[in-house]
Amino acid sequence: MSASNTNIEKQKKRHRGALVGIAFALFWAAVLFAGFMIWTAYQGDNPTAQSPAAYVAE
Structure with missing residues (x-):
């Protein structure tokens, strides 16, 4: 069931x-x-980088 008298302008307000x-x-x-993706891409260039899971565990 829908309302019979809906006032769209009133609802917008x-x-x-x-x-x-x-x-x-x-x-x-x-x-x-986006920040996480940039950070991940930056860390991906370093093969000795710490895993992101290690940051959560600290």
């Missing part, structure tokens, strides 16, 4: 904060993922 928060979380996750 009510959910703006949540949508901005979700967008920020997705952006931050992308930044962290």
Whole structure:
């Protein structure tokens, strides 16, 4: 069942904060993922580099 009288503009205003928060979380996750990929690629050039799992265990 759906609501019979939906006001899209009103709903946009009510959910703006949540949508901005979700967008920020997705952006931050992308930044962290890119940083991890760059770090991993940098460490991949060094055959004596410590495993990433070792950093978690410390």
